[in-house]
Amino acid sequence: MKPFTAFESRLVPLPKNNVDTDQIIPARFLKTTSKEGLDKNLFADWRQDPDFILNTPRGQNAQILLAGDNFGCGSSREHAPWALTQFGFRAVISTSFADIFKQNSLKNSLIPIVVSPEIHTRLFSLREDAKVKVDLATQTLTLPDGQAVEFAVDSFSKTCLLEGIDELGWILKQEPAIAAYEKTRTSTLNTLQPSI
């Protein structure tokens, strides 16, 4: 995984609450066995409207999606952050995120940034060409007027993202602890091998 670096970008506003993963990537595109090529299916149904933001110049070449409350609710499909990152997004800003989407995003170098309702409203009122800066190391979002807004991020995810640490690699190193736990574990389910 590549280390996550600070960046500056315009915002792509999507002023809707409760955007669910079926909108981010409809289920009919989940029949793939690959992670690739999902950007074309991002918001596939909404993109059939020529006026939808991703079909306008404002939706192109920007790395921050500015979304409404509870972004990413619904299914656990990691295809949602895959599609968002393949389209070019590196951060989503909202007042809240669904739990599974948030976890999935952090594993794919997509930063879910939670801001207060006041900042959220201000961001939506920014000029089209206004840029904000996302700095994960300092956990700050810098607005065009220079105001720095701090955001929370899980400390472990932050370290992994900044240093390019691979989470599975980290867990694999815990093998002695896992083996020790297994020795003490009481299980009523010893085998799942089917009888038929």
Add this chain to the structure above:
Amino acid sequence: MSGNLKTLSQKVWDSHVVREEAGAPSLIYIDLHLVHEVTSPQAFQGLRERGLKVRRPDLTIATTDHSIPTSDRSLPILDPIAKKQVEQLALNCKEFGIPHYGVHSSHQGIVHVIGPELGFTQPGMTVVCGDSHTATHGAFGALAFGIGTSEVENVLATQCLLQRPSKTFRVLVNGTLKTGVSAKDIILALCAHIGIGGGTGTVLEYAGSAIRALDMEGRMTVCNMSIEAGARAGMVAPDDTTFNYLHGREFAPKGKDWDAAVARWKQLPTDDGATFDRQVLIDGDALEPMITWGTNPGMGVSISGAVPEPSSIADPLERDAVSKALIYMGLEAGKPILGHPVNVVFIGSCTNSRISDLRIAAQLLKGRKVNPSVRVMVVPGSMEVKRQAIAEGLPEIFRAAGCDWREPGCSMCIAMNGDQLEPGQYSVSTSNRNFEGRQGKGGRTFLASPQTAAASAITGVVTDVRTLL
């Protein structure tokens, strides 16, 4: 608050902590990993690229449910992309030594139906699956939650996950449900009450007399839709209802092991005096059959209620969301939902495809005909449910009434397999999501209980089942 008093979810959590290290989330051991065709292929590919094995294939089971047709299983899968995905799961399971209940297995079914019915799902376990409805298994007092594909890969490789504990949230449902009101109505009422994001960051624990009175299948229906209230997991403390359900199931402990297991499981319920971060009360006595009118499961009302008026909503984004939902759904603000025409009725999904769901629908449909304007699909949750239904003569009842009796799978809940609404069509569906396009592009979903679905199938319009009892 005493530090020694714990809730059910805290007890299960504490007994699964492998390691805790400052600055890192807890390393949690997973007792049961359920795998299906949609969210696993990229995880298996990841293992191959790293040269890793599945650490505990004996604690992992797979089934095929999302992408497969629910029509004649002797025919090949026509969709080449779905076919490849289904075949890939079979290949992956073979390569990595994972038991697989594939398309032609006598145990095939929706992953959240087969886990419990085979006795895999047991109290006190940690259960994960690359599927947000994994919360279903919490009905047994297991800590069960959905994960993404990266986490599927982590669990395949290490049987562990890095997690931070959730907050605790008790949902107390007191009283006794009235005739015509069911588990589905409890959970739809909760979603309407706290909203689709209301439980974010929490594990729900359902308690109270109305929950205790539910059978295991009702409890599964409630826990299943915890994610629709924003919570990753929902749990019910195990009791005699749980033990009686599990006893004798294929993978449940036997003999002395059973007795020892029950003794342990009896220690799981939340300690008296333990505190929750949040609590909400639902009056079971006052509950009516529920139905959704909008485009997320929190947009619901009692069946005799009206579609909301956007003009009465203060928050601009919320007002806009309601207006847009009404446009998508083609509904008029302020009007009753009862009597709205229906094109399709879907009885199925991991929420409501178990034998008790089919029985109650069949009871209503027996000796009646579905309205000729309605297409009714009845999709059993598993081969086992199908066998039981056949033994009870249910398919004949459904067919005689004019329903389409199909093969087990997720079907029109997620519409990946060709079972779908046409644009603009209305369904009354026993599934769990009414998001735009969820049941087919442009399709419009009213979520409801199996009783409400069967009643609406008979009349051709959204119907209060109590008028047919």
